[in-house]
Amino acid sequence: MKDTKESMESSPLLTVNRLSKTYSTAKGAPVQALQDVSFHIRKGECLGLVGESGSGKSTLSRLLLSLERPDSGEMYVHGVPLNGLTGKALRETRKQVQVVFQDPHAALNQRLPIWRSVLEPLDNYPDVTPPFLADVRPNRRETAAKLLEMVGLLPEHLDRYPHELSGGQKQRVAIARGISLRPDLLICDEPTSCLDVSLQAQMLRLLKRLQRQLGLSYLFISHDIVSIRMMSDRILVMQEGRIVDQFPSDQILSEERHLYTKQLTAAVR
């Protein structure tokens, strides 16, 4: 038992090593979106990433999702490098890293009924059957209904279109899509920032419950230090493309915190 725990810790789920990304702008100086970012995420952990807009949070998630390529540095999922993957190898790793985007309205194709959007990942990977879908997997609509049920939606939502759903319901659909392959890592890129305050807590509780139920790991990105603290086991603080602070979330108010972290927490205290 002790051995397995140690081996888990020695090879984390996600390792990011000195990742850098620079965007060249049409005029003026190039923007350094990420500079030498290194961290890791252990299995079953929720890592919070906080920083104001423009600090490089979204760039980081786009790199981890292989939507863009880093200029330098390495990323490993289960020790397998993510860099420069294409075609089949890329599709293999994408099974393990899924996402919930910020804007639920933009994240769903307006022309597709909900059940088609929810099933998109599973349709792309016919060979994948997550344990929690084992009994319904052969039937596409039942699979979609089960996924909706897991995020608190009803079977009647299956045939609705995105514009017939509220923002919160759409975000639940996006979460259902994100967990449908039972990825090892779910990247939540500001999943609550487009929602009403009253819905935010609900959504965080849903994410927390799914994490426990399915044993997922999260990279939880937000600019809201309160929700980060509620969700995360550990917290990274980013400023201008660098990680300036890194600590377990119960030490958020410790005196040793970086000045910028103190500013972030002071704003809500």
Add this chain to the structure above:
Amino acid sequence: MNTWHSIRQSPMTALGIALLTLLVFLTLFGPWIVPNDPLTVQMSERLQPPSWQYPFGTDHLGRCLFSRLVEGAQITLGLAAVVIVTVAVIGIPVGLLSGYVGGRLDTILMRIVDGAGALPEFVVAISVAGFLGPNLTNLLLSIVAIKWMGYARVVRSIVLSEREKEYVLAARVAGGSAWTVMRRHLIPQILSPVFVLAALDIGKIIMLIAMFSFLGLGAQPPTPEWGAMLNDGRPYFQTVPELMIYPGMAILLVVISCNLIADGLRDRLDVRSR
């Protein structure tokens, strides 16, 4: 949405649809309704006024003008349809690839489009048709050669703006191959703008075909193409203007009906202007 309601909402579109339906009907059933053979030359009957035998009269070679016009509808609409389909079949994939793959491929394809687009359309078309020789096939080639670029450009610009939206990113993260993402998300987005563009272009293409035939670069005599008929009637314009008025009216009607339909389609399909 019932028919009467849509007609009340846009009477001009309904008029366009009615006109075009009539013309398509003429195209499909033309050979059975024409009173005379459109190619039979009867010098004894030349330049006759309208009669029961010849509803629109006869031309300078004694051929039935009405029969020639109906036969010409088939040629004109058929050619325009072939051109539109060919142009879409070339332009859509080029635009999709260019916009979705991006990078060097995009640069190369768009330089070709820009370079070719910088030349004046008519000069290109005339030189292609002139170089290959005057007949209908070469005329089609030359029109396709100048028209496909517009489609590639429109498709590319839509793909460029859509591919950064989160639902497309989500589709990529969900493990969709480039083809899956294009088929499921991008192609449905480009269809309606391409449809509107095609409807607008049909009028222009019909004009081009007629114009080239008028100049002698397209349909050759005795083919009853409308532009060629205009040219045939030219020497008699002072004495028998009907020889030019009828084919001219035919071209006008087709182009107007196509443009009316295109306007209606644009209003209906374009979400932004709603």
